[in-house]
Amino acid sequence: MTARRRFLKFGLAGAVLLAAAGAVRAQRNYRAADGRAPLEALTEADREVLAAVTPAILAGTAAAGATGDAGLAAAIGSVDRAVAGLPPHLQAEVRQLLALLASWPGRRWVAGVGAPWAVASREEVTAFLERWRFSRWALLQQGYQALHDLVLAAWYARPDSWPAIGYPGPPEVR
Amino acid sequence: MIRDPIREGLAAGWKVTDAAALDRDLALEADVAIVGTGAGGGVTAEILAAAGLDVVLIEEGALRSSSDFRMLEAEAYPQLYQESAARKTLDKAITILQGRCVGGSTTVNWTSSFRTPDATLDWWRARFGLADLGPAALAPWFERIEARLGIGPWTVPPNENNALLARGAAKLGIATEAIRRNVTGCWNLGYCGMGCPTNAKRSMLVTTIPAALARGARLVCNARAERLALRGARASELECAALDPRGVRPAGPRIRVRARHYVLSAGAIGTPALLLRSGAPDPHRTLGRRTFLHPTVVSAAVMPQRVDGYAGAPQTIYSDHFLERGSIDGPIGFKLEAPPLHPVLFGMTLPGFGVAHADAMGSFARTHVLIALLRDGFHPQSEGGNVGLRADGSPALAYPLTPFVWDGVRRALAAMAEIQFAAGATAVLPVHERAQAFASWAKAKEAIAALPLEPLATRVVSAHVMGGCGMADAPARGVVDGLGRHFQLGNVSVHDGSVFPTSLGANPQLSIYALAARNATLLAGRLKAGS
Numbered sequence: 001m002t003a004r005r006r007f008l009k010f011g012l013a014g015a016v017l018l019a020a021a022g023a024v025r026a027q028r029n030y031r032a033a034d035g036r037a038p039l040e041a042l043t044e045a046d047r048e049v050l051a052a053v054t055p056a057i058l059a060g061t062a063a064a065g066a067t068g069d070a071g072l073a074a075a076i077g078s079v080d081r082a083v084a085g086l087p088p089h090l091q092a093e094v095r096q097l098l099a100l101l102a103s104w105p106g107r108r109w110v111a112g113v114g115a116p117w118a119v120a121s122r123e124e125v126t127a128f129l130e131r132w133r134f135s136r137w138a139l140l141q142q143g144y145q146a147l148h149d150l151v152l153a154a155w156y157a158r159p160d161s162w163p164a165i166g167y168p169g170p171p172e173v174r
Numbered sequence: 175m176i177r178d179p180i181r182e183g184l185a186a187g188w189k190v191t192d193a194a195a196l197d198r199d200l201a202l203e204a205d206v207a208i209v210g211t212g213a214g215g216g217v218t219a220e221i222l223a224a225a226g227l228d229v230v231l232i233e234e235g236a237l238r239s240s241s242d243f244r245m246l247e248a249e250a251y252p253q254l255y256q257e258s259a260a261r262k263t264l265d266k267a268i269t270i271l272q273g274r275c276v277g278g279s280t281t282v283n284w285t286s287s288f289r290t291p292d293a294t295l296d297w298w299r300a301r302f303g304l305a306d307l308g309p310a311a312l313a314p315w316f317e318r319i320e321a322r323l324g325i326g327p328w329t330v331p332p333n334e335n336n337a338l339l340a341r342g343a344a345k346l347g348i349a350t351e352a353i354r355r356n357v358t359g360c361w362n363l364g365y366c367g368m369g370c371p372t373n374a375k376r377s378m379l380v381t382t383i384p385a386a387l388a389r390g391a392r393l394v395c396n397a398r399a400e401r402l403a404l405r406g407a408r409a410s411e412l413e414c415a416a417l418d419p420r421g422v423r424p425a426g427p428r429i430r431v432r433a434r435h436y437v438l439s440a441g442a443i444g445t446p447a448l449l450l451r452s453g454a455p456d457p458h459r460t461l462g463r464r465t466f467l468h469p470t471v472v473s474a475a476v477m478p479q480r481v482d483g484y485a486g487a488p489q490t491i492y493s494d495h496f497l498e499r500g501s502i503d504g505p506i507g508f509k510l511e512a513p514p515l516h517p518v519l520f521g522m523t524l525p526g527f528g529v530a531h532a533d534a535m536g537s538f539a540r541t542h543v544l545i546a547l548l549r550d551g552f553h554p555q556s557e558g559g560n561v562g563l564r565a566d567g568s569p570a571l572a573y574p575l576t577p578f579v580w581d582g583v584r585r586a587l588a589a590m591a592e593i594q595f596a597a598g599a600t601a602v603l604p605v606h607e608r609a610q611a612f613a614s615w616a617k618a619k620e621a622i623a624a625l626p627l628e629p630l631a632t633r634v635v636s637a638h639v640m641g642g643c644g645m646a647d648a649p650a651r652g653v654v655d656g657l658g659r660h661f662q663l664g665n666v667s668v669h670d671g672s673v674f675p676t677s678l679g680a681n682p683q684l685s686i687y688a689l690a691a692r693n694a695t696l697l698a699g700r701l702k703a704g705s
Binding site: 085088090126151152 | 175176245247422423527531538564
């Protein structure tokens with residue numbers, strides 16, 4: 001089966017870049033000690049990455065406005081639940097991506113973000129997203145698009161995002 | 175109160191097993207095991223059950239019905255679509271929308287009903303020797319299905335998103351037509367893609383599957399068909415895994431089905447993958463090859479008035495102008511349609527992020543969207559993609575976007591922008607990472623001509639997966655014959671969109687229904703005769 005062989009080769013090319021992520025895979029799910037909702041699919045380290053990336057992607061929406069931190073936390077919770085519903089191969093890819101970003105070498109050398117995610121500026125995070133968006137490397141474009149799709153889908157699935165875009169929500173049929 | 179025919183049927187004693195609730199293995203015997211409950215499996219089940227055959231249906235997705243369909247994207251995509259509607263080609267350049275639920279894609283499609291175009295059937299006759307599949311020979315099967323599923327003209331005025339296609343095209347002298355739909359008593363809501371909440375859509379979920387179950391057919395849902403056990407040139411057993419309640423991972427229990435005949439209707443990714451996992455003979459290396467997608471590109475326009483693209487029946491107007499102006503095997507042609515708009519899918523489709531994305535979303539209610547579906551598979555440079563397997567056995571489709579396809583993408587983005595400006599758009603955004611919203615046709619035309627068309631940068635989607643187990647008159651050119659019979663496996667047939675030797679140039683549901691009706695009727699005759 002040549003098709004299958006070709007797929008494996010593609011997987012290896014990705015694995016070289018993602019190898020850096022391996023170092024942080026060890027810190028898997030532990031229950032948050034500070035009362036935040038427990039995560040289904042993601043780790044606390046993943047949540048830290050999303051907590052930095054989500055405000056940059058949702059800048060200009062109500063998530064970043066009136067509802068503030070609560071809106072962002074809710075969006076991150078929605079991402080976690082969405083990932084938990086994905087097939088295993090996609091869950092693995094998302095976790096690899098977030099583990100890469102959570103790792104020091106991944107953040108510093110692949111994403112190009114100098115400061116730890118918790119203190120990275122909005123400008124730094126936005127610049128990282130733009131670099132990956134227009135990267136010449138397919139893997140980085142894919143990484144950007146995965147973050148784009150996960151965060152925006154989680155946000156626009158939420159009824160609190162709808163008033164700002166003029167969507168009234170589904171009609172009553174009963 | 176809207177009646178829910180599924181809950182009524184379950185209360186009346188239909189034999190439905192939710193594999194996610196199994197606590198032990200299950201062994202079943204039947205005349206025919208059908209894998210998949212979409213367009214091919216649904217029609218086949220009804221016909222075989224009506225012929226008195228004992229049928230077992232295996233469905234990977236869950237059984238959900240109108241009472242569950244709350245018109246919420248957050249629920250519909252994970253519950254009703256393959257890979258939560260995040261299925262993509264291997265290079266992630268094409269997003270693929272396919273159903274995964276009882277009724278398959280028919281539960282979530284947008285109701286567009288086209289007979290197979292004559293030009294496509296002519297091509298199959300000339301190139302694949304399918305002499306028995308001419309328009310006249312298929313006409314009675316189309317008529318039968320159209321009557322069964324309420325397929326007919328949609329006489330309600332189109333919603334504004336579709337009316338804009340008609341008006342813009344008319345200004346340019348481009349002909350449009352009305353799309354026929356498989357609905358009865360449609361409320362014109364616009365949520366077909368999240369499961370019809372009123373049961374107006376005549377999907378397999380509310381027509382053929384209930385008919386088969388009422389005749390004693392058995393349905394096992396949340397069960398993934400993993401492989402056919404083969405003995406010589408025959409399948410001896412179908413091996414399935416019960417899934418967890420979310421349908422993500424095998425839960426442990428196994429389901430084994432022994433049948434005289436096996437009909438594969440798992441769709442044009444699922445069926446080739448099942449045969450690959452089974453180690454089915456593939457002497458001419460045709461299995462999983464020539465997979466077509468109608469690669470689809472998107473143009474978003476901002477109008478001065480409200481469009482409310484989420485409301486009203488989706489896809490009621492189309493244009494084949496750009497399919498018919500060239501020869502079928504010339505530069506790739508495309509069909510134009512106007513899809514439904516909903517916040518999640520549109521938010522993911524729009525490129526960019528932050529304030530620019532939020533601003534574009536701010537125009538959501540005034541946004542008009544056209545899609546161009548490219549007709550692949552008729553040119554030597556359009557051989558489609560290949561279905562293969564990941565290490566975990568799950569299917570993956572590699573589909574190369576070639577210069578031949580990109581040429582059509584560029585023409586399609588230009589054609590859509592010109593129509594949208596003719597319809598009164600104040601700005602048009604060809605959906606591409608490096609495009610902007612252009613304020614005039616002149617600016618858009620110039621920019622589209624210079625746009626670097628590459629995978630990932632250009633948003634490409636597909637809701638029509640076809641091929642991979644192509645029909646032909648000889649094993650060297652296909653996987654099954656014109657009756658859907660596997661060339662090497664005597665008791666295995668394929669009844670779904672994977673049998674098409676090219677794409678169709680039209681939304682596929684009616685082609686799958688009619689061919690499945692014909693081939694299931696002939697299969698029933700053979701099985702009843704004991705051959």
